[in-house]
Amino acid sequence: MNTYLPVKKSQAFLVENVPLFIKNSKNEFVLYKSENIKLDRDLYDDESLPDLFICQEDKEIAAAEIQEALNIELYHHIRSKGLYRVKAILNEIVKEALLNPCEGGLEYLPETIELLFDSYTGESHVLKNLADIANKNYSLAEHSTNVMIFTMNYGIFSGLSEERTKQLSLSALLHDIGKTQIPDKVSAANHQLSEEEFIQHKKHTALGYDLIRQSGKFDESIALGALEHHERLDGSGYPMGITKVSAEGQIIGIVDDFEYLSFREKSYRKAKKPFDAMSVIKNELMNDGKFSKDIFIDFCRSMG
Ligand SMILES: [Fe+2]
Ligand SMILES: [Fe+2]
Incomplete structure (x- = not known):
């Protein structure tokens, strides 16, 4: 039946x-x-x-078709410069992709990245405005979209090649995809996680890596962003506690922290102003050596 x-x-x-x-x-x-x-x-x-x-x-056919059609809508709104609609459609594209990662949902994401890259290279202020159109409540799609936008902005600003910037942006878009595999009460929690919940939360990294690999669509570097964005250079991160972290993990790690601190409000803490969010990251860099100084400086400049 x-x-x-x-x-x-x-x-x-x-x-x-x-x-x-x-x-x-x-x-x-x-x-x-x-x-x-x-x-x-x-x-x-x-x-x-x-x-x-x-x-x-x-x-599977429907999911791919919806993604393709949303990309066409995205293209039209980019052309008519309706930033609110662009952001809304982007969120919808990402939401759909995260809902159906193994069933055609990821197939058209490179096209989405391509469209944004082609439209906004040299328009850093537009990219940042696009990220600013955000609701402070936690939404995986919105957080992922913003991390992707800031990563793209960083790549363009730092003079990375077009191919590398697109690759990093895609990895950023998918960095938390593993959260779709852990219970909502943990992934979308508005309270400070208990020890047990935090153990579950940490699994989103490896789960995301596996999902991206299993989709068969992308190479290892895209999946590394998911696996290593919570690793820190002083070995204090997770899931492996390594000190040699891939560039994907390091870049997305900084952008992810920034987005989370400055955009996502929780019942137990207010969202920070961008400058204050940067200061938190800077302190962790200076005091503990958690992040790369060069990447942090470039990221700050890209946001300046
Ligand atoms: Fe994460
Ligand atoms: Fe994240």
Whole structure:
């Protein structure tokens, strides 16, 4: 027997290559539109569109199609310079990708990075404005999007090659993907984690590495950002406590800390001003040697 999965109303318009179904009064799934037909946005508003479903076996095609369509929307909004919409679509792209990492969800992310890179090279202020459009409540998609934006800005500013900047940006986008594999009460906790919860939390690094490797789409360097972004040069980090940390781990580690301190508010602590967040990182660098001085200086300058 077929299993059916609900489709978000906003995304029903993006699905063309798979059939959509509705549930009738007897709870049976009935064909609503066949494949190769797209719902016409002009004919519906959110109220008039019924609850729609796809067949489980079509999930992969639908996820890839939604990602591709969102990239096209992203492109149009970048062109019309609507930063709020650009950020909203970016968040949606990332949310979708993190929801379906093994089922076509990651396939179009390099295209997303490409679009942003091509559009915003030399427009550091626009990239930073884009990151600033953020809600302080923790959202994995928004945090991941911002870490990617700041990493891209860092890469461009530091004169890294185009290929390297895109690679780092993608790694940054996926750095916390392992959080999708640990319970919400830990990954989205608004309280200070207990010892036991922290042990679970630390697993997101290796889980993320495995997920990215298993997707079969990206090379090792993309996965290293996920594995090593909490490692510190003094060996105090996790999951392995190593002192030789990859460039991916070091760069994303600094950007991640900055984003977390300055954008994410928790019940037990306020978000810091950017300067204060930088000071916290600087102190950890000076006192304990947790971070690379060169990377930190470049990062500060890229944000200046
Ligand atoms: Fe993390
Ligand atoms: Fe993070």
